[in-house]
Amino acid sequence: MRRLQPVLPVAVVALWALVALLGPWLPLAPDRVDLPQILAAPSAALPLGADDLGRPVLDRLLSGARTAFVVGVGVVLVSAIIGALLGGAAGFAGGWFDLVVVRVIDVFLAFPGILLAIALAGILGPGLGNVIVALSVVGWVGYARLARAQILSLKQREHVTAARALGVASPRILLRHLLPLALAPLVVEATFGIAAAVIAEAGLSFLGLGVQPPEASWGSMIRDGVGYMLVAPHLVLAPGLAVMTVVLAVNLLGDRLRDHLDVRSLRVAQ
Amino acid sequence: MSVRLLSRLGSAALVLFGVCTLVFLLIHLVPGDPVEAMLGESARPADREALRQALGLDLPLAQQYRNYLAGLARLDLGHSLLDQRPVAAVLAERLPATVQLAVTALLLALLLAIPLGVLAARKRGTGVDAGAMLFSLVGVSMPNFWLGPLLILLFSLWLGWLPVSGSDQPGSLVLPAVTLGTALAAILARMVRASVLEVLQEDYIRTARAKGLSESALLWRHALRNALLPVLTLVGLQLGALLGGAVITETVFGWPGLGSLLVESIQARDYPVVQGCVLLISVVYVAVNTATDLAYTLADPRIGVG
């Protein structure tokens, strides 16, 4: 009971996942154009109003939740698996392979933030798949670096030496002594990675480099709403709040997870 | 010292070489024919051929790569497809605005984050700490493409205090810099807090206390320098997020820097300029990081020797 239980963040993330996964079966009409309702303010019929084409903002918001979820989870899965495998293998194998991987990581790290993803997405063209590819090309590096550092430091531990002295074979050492212990920080990193991917997807869509219209994305909703900010601020407020709430919740969960894992390692290290 | 310096510069050069190669390959990633992508499907075959030759895309890949590197050595980045101006000239025109924005945002972030982080660490576990960390968490979670429009709505449209966009009026810089600096300030405040807390646990702080030093002398003389040194390298790395964020912020505010140029060029399919933008921003980033690394070397006596 050190801090408040993370009820709220868990609830937000669960709701987000639920909406995203059930999306196709929900009675949503994100693309229904209703000209009389153009820029309509929130009302009983349209809880979040309508956008500049008269489309219902709530439906687009829920549909955008699915986009954010697919990209967030997709990018983290692809980049974490590739990154962790490559980085972990480099750390475990050492030698020239490690040297090459380190240099490649360095080159990718030299592109600031999502700059490379912006350029890539721009060149590849819009689309959900391309967004995931562009963000994964940027994203794998962090996991690779972390996994490599983890494996390198774990390799020095005495229980690994003891296992070698007992004649335990290398694959088994990797499987039993290195990977389980390297996993925890990677999981924490992946949690924060989901938050980062959600922001990045929305950012790309905001720049018009994300999903293909008319598919809904929180980023493109903000982009479309900016021009009508004075007359219909809800077009910007609603999707922005959605991004922030989800990202905040995921970040809070990551924090909790990190604290939790740290506490354990502290207790273990007594 | 000099050995370390040379090796650091050497690895920076190697990284830059890799960056150049990757940027060169970018254009070849375009699915299908890049020329078709640039001109659209309705373009005449003669125009396509002309562009292909102008860009040297008809040559073998190795030859293209050699030409590209030779061009780089002469600072020749090709010509814009829009107005045929040299890319280097276009970039040079836009660079100052981005530097101005990034530096202002960075200073703003540091001015906010360091006092906030130190305060939160000293008042650990109190309301001040909780408030600072809440600000930080919200700041990290607030995307700049949302914060920017919100600030415009509040300060430009409703209050009318500051211009909506552009760079030519007094006060133009305020909103873009705040937008860009907020996330960095939030991240740095957490780092400063964590770093100060960690240093305050160190044995040498106990030694200083046992010497009879006051708490403020302890903080200023013994804790801060040790706590801020690691933050310095993190600032260098966070600069990446700042430069990446500048692309979006500049677009939101119509700020005439490299970021908005990049987005404009992507939309106009002006690939030579896209390449140039990515290359220049990355080079600036690598240069700044190498510099902070060397500054760290100078500031920390443990690394200074050998």
Next chain:
Amino acid sequence: MTEVLLQVEQLTTELAAAGSSGGGAVRVCDAVGFDIRRGETLALLGESGCGKSMTALSLMRLLPLSGRITAGAVRLDGTDLLGLSERDMRGVRGGRMGMIFQEPQTSLNPVLTVGAQIAEAVQLHGTPPRGRGRSGRWIQDRVVELLRAVGIPDPARRAGEYPHQLSGGMKQRVMIAMALAGDPQLLIADEPTTALDVTIQAQVLQLLKGLQQQTGMAVLLITHDLGVVAETADRLAVMYAGQIVEQATSADFFAGPAHPYSRKLMESLPSADKRHGALAVIPGRVPPLDRPFSGCRFVERCFRAMDRCGETAPGWYPAADTAAGTKGSQDASLDPATDASGHMVRCLLWENADVATVWPTAARPATDETAQPAGPASSAVSAAATAPRQAAQAQRDNRPPAEHPTLLAARDLQVHFPIQRGLFRRTVGYVKAVDGVDLDLRPGRTLALVGESGCGKTTVGKGILQLERPTGGSIRYNGDDLARLGDGAMRRHRKDLQIIFQDPFASMNPRMLVGDIVGEGLQALGIERGRAARRRVAELLEQVGIGEQAMGRYPHEFSGGQRQRICIARALAVEPRIIVCDEPTSALDVSVQAQILNLLKQLQQDLGLSYLFITHDISVVAYLAHEVAVMYLGRIVERGTTAEVLDDPRHPYTRALLSAVPMVERAHRRRRIQLDGDMPSPSDPPAGCHFHPRCPEALPGCAAAYPDAVHLSDSRFVRCVRDRVPNPEVGA
């Protein structure tokens, strides 16, 4: 001006319990009381977690954030320290009362020069002589003067250096200089030499003694090391579970400790005298301090516990030699502080009693072969059963090594680590961690490899097991040269060669169950599988005294000593013939160390194991080893049987090393041979004999070439030019 400088009464300190559900506090110091007189050294002795460091921090009011002094009084020369404002207390800290800590490596600020750090203390607390102002010039002069006083060569230059440029011993000297800046009346030294090598420890203790004589300051020495206490303290107080349980002058205490705990502590110390028997052990663990005690805190572990010990908290009783001394014993509230010179003990055995009734057999704890663990709680081995075995073992031990066959022979073993720099990881030099080592391991025998940190002894162990690949030399085992085998071929021998590490916790995977940890070798080498393997693991855990129910638990659920037993079980699982023991007891308290040493000895007798015992602790060597090899900077400088080397050391380094070991027994103390400076780096060893720059007996020729081994007997060689020609004067 009174005799008493510091008076501590009923000092009670609590730490907020982290993670405990009840929100209860841990009472780390409970009604601690003692006096320190001007100029004397009082040692506060106890094992880890007994509250000795918390007592020291309470005196300085430097407790961690969760700590609080809840009761008591501390008076320094009449000043009530607990009543001072924080501001006034700062004037006392580093002024009238200085403190030095265990870890010199981390206790200095890495980004400030040592001169600047001392100058801070001078600035705050220094008093300039009449006629000189508190100028920057004066401060600088004073800093240099202080550095000179603590024996730092070239002090003016050193003042401008950063901590990382100094060795551990030098850093501790800087810490002392800093503490001296305010001319303290009392210096609190919290385990000041625990992190240092024994020759450096000798330097620092010598320095403290000298400074104390010059300045007349009193010293409160916090330590776990009985030897250090015996050699440096005037008086001592023994702490157990947050309380002081015995106070006495050093002479009285070592002549006859009164408390059963103190007595067991002494008996659990390994030494040559005890080598033919088991060491005394204290069963169980220190009780948790987060609840009130109804009786004596030691009762559950005490071999003399009486019924009422569990109900009545003992007061102070005089531990007098004669019944006449027990006059005051009815008064349970008697405070030892009122009679500083008396020998007082907090134990009900001493109520209305004297030495003759409490410890009838002998006034001193037995240190010879008759020392048998008394009482049922002590050991599973009964005295009757061990006596004949001891005699047989003593006979075996005395046979010369050549009569034992060689199991494994290392010749000219080298392990050089490349130093790589720059972009392409170019090799610019080598750290010659092991540089030509010869050694032989024999079945049923222990070879101790002794040396200070950085001498390469651990790397020898890893090199033999091929955990670090040797860069030269051979290791003959079972007809193969292990250094030339590939990984696959080496696996065939893995079963025979095992290792135990210093830190048992780090050497177990925290995510694996104890049963899987112990069984890992069985599975990896395909020795046994399934149910048979589990049965074998259960047997092993019984054999090392843990019990098979441990199989389903995780390493963090066990204490340090238990963890080391589990590691021993893991090594035993594959039925090895040789075990490399790499400082297996250095991280453990003395009473726990005794359990592990007993176990290792028992296993050797039962299974005929051969040990390569890597250690820096000479008393463990004396207790356990048959042969000794002394290492200095990558090479063995002297080797022989334990008796040969310890009784008649020939190499000047061996002699200095042995003389630096603090001894409890006055009779065993040697004339100290002070070594100057520190061990050089193995990447750039001195030319010729590596030891010659520090050698008190160096000859002009020593720098020319590394001396060859001179064989003094079948079992013994020395690598020193002084032994090349037999010289009757040397080694007298």
